[in-house]
Amino acid sequence: MATDTALIEKREELKRRLEKVEYKTLIDVILDGTSRIIQKVTHNPDPISPWYSSVMLSSIIMLLAFATLFLMGDVPVFMRQMAIFPRGAAPLLVSLGYFSFLIMVAGNLYVRRVFKTCRESVLGVAESMETLKDFEIWLTGVCNRKAHLIASIVGGVLINGYVLYIYSITFGFGLIPPISIAIAFLLYYMVASAFLYLLLYMAVLSARVGRYQLKLYTTDPGGSEVIGHLTSLFNNLLYIAAIFVASVTLFLAFIGFLTIEIMVLLILLWWIPLTTMFVFYHNSLSSIVRRAKAKTLNEIQAKIEKLHTSESLGEKGTMETINRLMDYYDRIKSTRSSRIDLGAVLNLINSLLLPLLALVLGNIDKILALIK
Secondary structure, three states, X not given: OHHHHHHHHHHXXXXXXXXXXXXXXXXXXXXXXXXXHHHHHHOOOOOOOHHHHXXXXXXXXXXXXXXXXXXXXXHHHHHHHHOOOOOOHHHHHHHHHHHHHHHHHHHHHHHHHHHHHHHHHXXXXXXXXXXXXXXXXXXXXXXXXXXXXXXXXXXXXXXXHHHHHHHHHHHOHHHOXXXXXXXXXXXXXXXXXXXXXXXXXXXXXXXXXXXXXXXXXXXXXXXXXXXXXHHHHHHHHHHHHHHHHHHHHHHHHHOOOOOHHHHHHHHHHHHHHHHHHHHHHHHHHHHHHHHHHHHXXXXXXXXXXXXXXXXXXOOHHHHHHHHHHHHHHHHHHHXXXXXXXXHXXXXXXXXXXXXXXXXXXXXXXXXXXXXX
């Protein structure tokens, strides 16, 4: 009884903390701070939308980059470098900067949706203290603002250094971007790294959720509502990330910067994590379903064994009960344990096809040349 009481109290504590938004990511803090600043400037009492806040942040970074470009006298160098790219590359570059912030906000809102879904659907069916503690550890990790900031800075520096190196060997070492533009790119790569941090923690959750002990629908565990909610959550994240990769791929292909080295970077940072997460979460959800089925089947089997060893074995009523239990056993056993079916595979293919289609469209001229 004490254990049940502790479990209920822990469950309600986590629900309460999630409902009161006590868990906040680094992006939450940044967007909330931006919202408060905008509210003070505009004298608006209502909170500002995170989408609008992200656009304002991106605009400020862009304006500072151009201001620094003028102050440092790097405008002629920048114009000569932009001349090597196709016409229209500059506005696309600006659009990509805004899009990077928007995808970061989308990823953060997605994490908030994960919090809400877990509060409303997952925590209520958690059957062990270990499950609740493990989820709390994940919550603490994804909301560790210090670690998130460090990961964003380190990731931004590494990606920026790698891209600048590839840029220099592709277009010539004499065409290295001015320091002002390099710093602006660094900030945008930090934004992408901030989104990668959230993606990494979702991959971690997709792997850890397989250990969770959840109360599922007895007759058909795979058809439980909570399994459907978790499947939908992870599938949606695949599409969010795929849209971002497809957009970046198209832009790089348009400006002629989709080199082998850049493709390797995209594969390492996006395609492999997306595929890995797909395998992780389907395997995890299948593990939960298999455990629930095994528990139910063992209980039915125990009842059959008890009847089989009873003195009433052979009586009509007892035999009918055994037959019904055996039919029930077979019915539950035949329900699917894995969430991987044709629809799931098609979801993965669709999400991966977005960046692949972008890659094909960006290199259509080369493909046509090979065909000819």
